[in-house]
Amino acid sequence: MTVANENLTQIPGLGRAVRASCARRSGRRPPEATAVATLPPRSPAPLSTAAPRRRTIASVNASPPTVRPPAAPQRPRRDTRLAEDWERRLGAVAPVRGLLEEIRADGLAVLADHFYGDMLDDPRAARYLSPEQVRERLKPSLQRWLRDLLAAGIGDLDTLYAQQQHVGHVHARIGVPVDLVYRGGRMLKDGLRAAIRARADGEAAALEAIEAVDSLLDIAFETMTRAYARSREDAGAVDGSFRLFSLIQNIGTERERQRALLLAWENAVLYALTAEQPGPTQALLISRSEFGLWFLHKGLASFGDTAETREVAAISGRIDQALHERLPGADAAARRALLEDLRAWAEEIRSLVGMLFEGIGDLESGRDALTRLLNRRFLPTILRREISLHANTGRQFAVLMLDLDHFKAINDTHGHETGDRALQHVAALLVDNTRGSDYLFRYGGEEFVVVLGSVGETEALGIAEGLRRAIAESPLTLADGGRLDLTASIGVALQDGHPDYERVLARADAAMYQAKRGGRDRVVLAVKGMPEPPGARALRY
Numbered sequence: 001m002t003v004a005n006e007n008l009t010q011i012p013g014l015g016r017a018v019r020a021s022c023a024r025r026s027g028r029r030p031p032e033a034t035a036v037a038t039l040p041p042r043s044p045a046p047l048s049t050a051a052p053r054r055r056t057i058a059s060v061n062a063s064p065p066t067v068r069p070p071a072a073p074q075r076p077r078r079d080t081r082l083a084e085d086w087e088r089r090l091g092a093v094a095p096v097r098g099l100l101e102e103i104r105a106d107g108l109a110v111l112a113d114h115f116y117g118d119m120l121d122d123p124r125a126a127r128y129l130s131p132e133q134v135r136e137r138l139k140p141s142l143q144r145w146l147r148d149l150l151a152a153g154i155g156d157l158d159t160l161y162a163q164q165q166h167v168g169h170v171h172a173r174i175g176v177p178v179d180l181v182y183r184g185g186r187m188l189k190d191g192l193r194a195a196i197r198a199r200a201d202g203e204a205a206a207l208e209a210i211e212a213v214d215s216l217l218d219i220a221f222e223t224m225t226r227a228y229a230r231s232r233e234d235a236g237a238v239d240g241s242f243r244l245f246s247l248i249q250n251i252g253t254e255r256e257r258q259r260a261l262l263l264a265w266e267n268a269v270l271y272a273l274t275a276e277q278p279g280p281t282q283a284l285l286i287s288r289s290e291f292g293l294w295f296l297h298k299g300l301a302s303f304g305d306t307a308e309t310r311e312v313a314a315i316s317g318r319i320d321q322a323l324h325e326r327l328p329g330a331d332a333a334a335r336r337a338l339l340e341d342l343r344a345w346a347e348e349i350r351s352l353v354g355m356l357f358e359g360i361g362d363l364e365s366g367r368d369a370l371t372r373l374l375n376r377r378f379l380p381t382i383l384r385r386e387i388s389l390h391a392n393t394g395r396q397f398a399v400l401m402l403d404l405d406h407f408k409a410i411n412d413t414h415g416h417e418t419g420d421r422a423l424q425h426v427a428a429l430l431v432d433n434t435r436g437s438d439y440l441f442r443y444g445g446e447e448f449v450v451v452l453g454s455v456g457e458t459e460a461l462g463i464a465e466g467l468r469r470a471i472a473e474s475p476l477t478l479a480d481g482g483r484l485d486l487t488a489s490i491g492v493a494l495q496d497g498h499p500d501y502e503r504v505l506a507r508a509d510a511a512m513y514q515a516k517r518g519g520r521d522r523v524v525l526a527v528k529g530m531p532e533p534p535g536a537r538a539l540r541y
């Protein structure tokens with residue numbers, strides 16, 4: 001419950017904001033998100049009002065932009081058993097409603113003070129919290145969250161459920177330790193118990209209210225935890241595929257290299273087994289060969305635990321065992337037989353490794369097919385890493401949101417193919433005018449995101465200005481020899497210590513929108529209080 005409360009008011013729907021503006025500018029619908037997070041309106045709105053469906057930053061988890069029909073409104077995905085439990089627990093609150101109303105009316109500010117006082121004392125929580133955030137946003141939103149929970153009736157189930165889910169997703173994005181969340185839950189229970197006892201008319205009434213509130217908090221935290229776990233699993237899968245993707249950058253070359261190394265081992269064995277003196281067995285073991293070392297250190301890490309990798313490992317073991325057992329003292333005929341077996345096993349390995357490489361061919365989808373820049377689905381992985389690096393080392397990073405100007409007119413005047421060539425041209429300029437350590441993503445149709453690691457404001461603005469100038473000064477040469485001038489609007493946001501990666505993206509987006517409004521072909525730095533782009537309703541500072 002540390003950051004979640006802030007996010008109840010600050011974060012909801014940032015992904016939607018970014019996606020909406022992306023769609024707005026690109027003319028293409030952003031990809032569908034998987035997660036559905038719905039929140040009640042910010043201020044004292046009735047909980048029973050159905051909350052709008054919100055998309056989360058799963059936006060950037062999705063595949064490249066595609067045109068899709070509008071999504072039908074959906075209720076948040078719910079587990080039926082959990083929903084029944086919610087209903088039961090909300091029902092149990094009814095008889096004690098009067099007492100809870102009293103607590104809602106005057107008891108929550110003290111509780112929020114106590115809660116955040118304790119959290120700020122915890123050095124781990126300090127990573128996610130600043131006294132200013134706590135004072136300005138977190139305490140009020142914790143009170144709001146509690147007020148909503150204590151006032152909720154069965155008709156509010158959808159909203160409540162989605163609210164807890166959202167909190168869980170946010171905790172996962174930020175990486176709040178689960179035990180800290182549970183500690184927060186425990187503190188709230190203790191505080192509410194004390195408040196109930198202070199106001200209840202007798203022990204029996206107090207116990208009834210305590211039981212009702214405890215069970216409500218329990219189920220709220222269970223719902224959050226489920227969403228948290230699902231989010232972490234999804235993020236883990238993407239992180240995993242990114243590791244794999246970055247490990248084997250050029251699959252074709254790597255595959256040929258490993259074929260050659262396996263062949264080199266086979267030749268060494270052939271040479272040794274047909275020579276008069278085969279030499280030491282140890283030198284022939286496949287596990288000691290360059291291929292064997294590659295497989296152990298990189299192949300297994302890259303391909304993971306699959307039937308094929310297990311089979312390669314088993315055959316390699318068989319090869320080494322046969323060499324140990326059958327080579328020492330073997331006569332020419334025995335060596336010939338051994339050689340035949342070894343070559344047959346090597347052939348099996350070759351075919352299995354070929355299959356493994358084929359299986360990861362689709363990792364090429366880690367790159368955008370047109371521009372060869374990184375696919376946006378890896379953006380959360382990179383931003384989470386940068387945020388964690390910033391927390392651990394203080395190294396700041398920046399996000400540039402770059403959108404080509406009047407791109408529709410280019411398509412309309414010169415055709416879609418020329419538009420595609422312009423996108424490739426700009427992608428190449430981005431590569432040429434950034435550092436090797438920067439990450440370049442195609443974010444939407446004619447929109448790019450650049451993540452600059454270890455930069456301050458001046459350097460980030462310098463790189464952004466360099467990109468702007470490079471694009472403005474490097475027209476695309478057309479098939480008929482003519483030239484097509486291009487410009488871009490760039491929003492720059494420096495990481496401000498906020499642990500949620502959606503926020504820095506949304507700030508860069510707002511700055512980019514200002515660059516468009518200011519006349520295009522310019523760089524704008526995100527500053528506090530910048531107005532939201534239309535459609536980005538949840539973009540709040």
Ligand SMILES: Nc1nc2c(ncn2[C@@H]2O[C@H](COP(=O)(O)OP(=O)(O)OP(=O)(O)O)[C@@H](O)[C@H]2O)c(=O)[nH]1
Nearest residue numbers: 024025026027404405406407408409416419420445
């Ligand atoms: N050729 C090509 N065009 C694309 C691609 N993806 C999106 N677009 C086009 O990009 C254009 C974006 O247009 P708008 O969002 O109206 O923005 P704009 O014309 O660049 O105007 P401003 O952003 O306001 O300067 C649309 O016409 C899209 O069809 C693509 O992959 N290839």
